[in-house]
Amino acid sequence: MNCSLEKLDLSVNGFFGKPPKEVANCKNLEILNLSSNNFSGEIPHEIGTISGLKSLFLQNNTFSRDIPNTLLNLTNLFILDISRNNFGGEVQQIFGKFKQLRFLLLHTNSYVKGLNSSGIFTLTNLTRLELSNNNFSGPLPIEISQMSGLIFLSLSNNSFNGSIPSELGKLSKLQAIELAFNSFNGKIPPSLGNLNSLLWLMLANNSLTGEIPRELGNCSSLIWLNLANNKLTGKFPSELTRIGRNAMDTFELNHRNMVGVVAGNSECLSMRRWIPADYPPFSFVYSILTRKNCRSLWDRLLKGYGIFPMCASEPSTRSSHKFGYVQLSGNQISGEIPSEIGTMVNFSMLHLGDNKFSGEFPKEIGGLPLIVLNMTRNKFSGEIPREIGNMKCMQDLDLSWNNFSVPPLGHLLTFDKDSYLGDTLLDLPKFFDNTPDGKNKTFDKIRVRKPTKCSSKQGKFLKDKNQEIFSDSIKIFHLNNIVFTYADILKATSNFKEERIIGKGGFGTVYKGIFPDGREVAVKKLQREGIEGEKEFKAEMKVLSGQEFGWPHPHLVTLYAVDGGEECLVEYVRRVMDNGRNGLSHFGLVGGVKEMFELLQVGIKCTNDSPQIRPNMKEFEDSQF
Secondary structure (H helix, E strand, O other): OOOOOOEEEOOOOOOEEOOOHHHHHOOOOOEEEOOOOEEEEOOOHHHHHOOOOOEEEOOOOEEOOOOOHHHHHOOOOOEEEOOOOOOEEOOOHHHHHOOOOOEEEOOOOEEEEOOHHHOHHHOOOOOEEEOOOOEEEEEOOHHHHHOOOOOEEEOOOOEEEEOOOHHHHHOOOOOEEEOOOOEEEEOOOHHHHHOOOOOEEEOOOOEEEEOOOHHHHHOOOOOEEEOOOOEEOOEOOHHHHHOOOOOHHHHHHHHHHOOOOOOOOHHHHHHHHHOOOOOOOHHHHHHHOOOOOHHHHHHHHHOOOOOOOOOOOOHHHOOOOOOEEEEOOOOOOEEOOOHHHHHOOOEEEEEOOOOEEEEEOOHHHHHOOOOEEEOOOOEEEEEOOHHHHHOOOOOEEEOOOOEEEEOOOHHHHHOOHHHHOOOOOOOOOOOOOOOOOOOOOOOOOOOOOOOOEEEOOOOOOOOOOOOOOOOOOOOEOOOOOOEEEHHHHHHHOOOOOHHHEEEEOOOEEEEEEEOOOOOEEEEEEEOOOOHHHHHHHHHHHHHHHOOOOOOOOOOOOOOEEEEOOEEEEEEOOHHHHOOOOOOHHHHOOOOOHHHHHHHHHHHHHHOOOOOOOOOOHHHHHHOOO
């Protein structure tokens, strides 16, 4: 059989039995992907005759653990992925002979014991070593320092113990160290502070003790730090606030040097471990990770482009680069948080809960573009700073179980009682009940009258801070975390001026609105009266917000308000309004504002409750869409 293929991808099928040895007739192959099937038996030794092969993907099958010696003839082999094959016993010694390899992926097998006998540490050309999700045990040998080319090291979810070798600090090219979910003990090596290219440091869920080394502050690229669930003590070192201050040097290095070949599906595996999926907007990214898009998202991440747009204090400074996080929860860190924390402007998530922090809450945090702030179960006291109430980006807030004594203000009042549960010294407004056994009375049992107050995501109170905004005649909808009035909507849209119209639907008109702080919104005003019109409007709101569908988008948030028979839907599309530069086009899904609204209109029509209203394909082909 003659074959001139350069790439053969048979992955994600239902093939079983032995893979065809005839693939070796394709002498020009550079990429061979047999992954995610039910292949079994020996790996065909004939593959070793494909001299130009660069990438060999055999993961997620049930091959026997005998690796053919003929594969050593593949002098151009760049990537070898044999993960998820249920290999048991010790790591095969043959892997230590693949001197040409750059990527070796053996994760999610059943390997046991240590690594010394494998010879893997002699692979000085290796840039990525994935051994996570096995049953390795014993100390991590200091011989790992021989792997001078290593960039990504992943050993998580094993049973390694002993101290973390200080020799890791000699691997100057390291960008990711993942040692989470093992049994490491002792102190975090100060030598890790030598790693100026380090982006990720994942040491969570071990038994590490001592203080966080001040030297970590020298890691100028470190924007993803997770030390959660250890036994760390001491104070939060002020030097730690210097991490991540200049990750662009590493990102630019990746932009220049990254090779166009990636290691199969392992990007998804790594991203799912490294993204804190329980918190927005990370949770949104986590939910959209697929085999098809992980490669492009991983590429963007390593080059510093970001994988989701973020917001900052002012609309003009919104950036997709401020998405770092620090997770120190579940330790015994004590003392006050240093005021220098206000300089950590490249971070969007701080999780410092379940520690022994005390003193006053640092007001400097109010200047950060945080989306997640978790300080639960500490010993903070005194005032919740007014500056925290002005944080416009906050979506997830937990200040519960502390000793705060001055009530929250501004934007903080839009979060529900769980954010303050157990803070029994707080004198909260009467619509709150923050006692442990109290029912959530927030935003409840209040009739709708003018003016209507509503809530949505990302922002602060739009009314003057001295204006009384709560009464028994006002209903506050806690759909998300901002409060504003119907009057604010009228002002933003210039009383629904015709010049502000940007789109029309079957039962509503969409207006462009601009709030006083510069944020742009799209407001949809219901025009069709009656029960049926309201039913359609509510259905549209559910589709756009993702309610009951499980796919809320971080840049499209809805507000539903009732005011004297008028209804309005406020959709936060500020990322789309800016000519689509930062919206769904960020993911390569939508090209601009016009296309965005067209897609929304198509979606609403196709999901109408009434089958008679839903268009067929012919009608769409004949329409403007």
